């Protein structure tokens with residue numbers, strides 16, 4: 736039974752964590768563009784943060800970086816919006832899961848005219864609801880400076896779950 740004691744399981748890579756400080760909405764957009772540079776079809780990006788944290792602002796940068804059609808806005812009246820690619824890259828599917836009570840089944844019922852495995856899927860308010868859309872996923876966790884509401888600074892943590900994101904630290908372009 737020696738083999739069982741060969742150290743931590745090599746099969747399950749731990750999350751990659753990068754912590755960044757983002758001083759303004761423009762910087763948040765820039766970060767979105769940088770993240771877009773490492774995205775590929777089939778990727779799932781989950782955005783976590785309170786109301787007004789900057790999830791949609793970051794998604795705007797993702798859309799710019801991916802080069803997709805249509806302005807990224809808060810999908811207030813729809814659960815998901817599809818931004819088709821302008822070039823040869825993947826589409827961006829921007830989901831607001833806030834009212835997605837039933838989780839994934841309901842998302843499949845939306846009958847989006849797009850192939851999710853060929854798209855980049857970005858989900859706001861998706862925690863506990865959409866994890867099963869992809870085996871691996873990138874979490875972007877945005878926190879506001881505690882207490883000081885005038886402070887525009889946000890702390891952003893990138894948590895990459897699964898082998899897909901093992902190279903994130905090295906691959907993310909410099910800011």
Ligand SMILES: Nc1ncnc2c1ncn2[C@@H]1O[C@H](COP(=O)(O)OP(=O)(O)OP(=O)(O)O)[C@@H](O)[C@H]1O
Pocket residue numbers: 757758759760763784785786787788789790791792793809859887888889
């Ligand atoms: N450092 C910053 N990063 C991002 N947004 C910032 C920052 N500082 C100020 N803001 C402002 O905070 C607001 C963020 O709004 P945004 O719609 O992106 O948030 P959200 O997390 O998507 O909110 P919701 O949960 O309502 O969808 C914008 O008005 C933006 O200008």
Ligand SMILES: [Mg+2]
Pocket residue numbers: 790791792809859
């Ligand atoms: Mg939003």
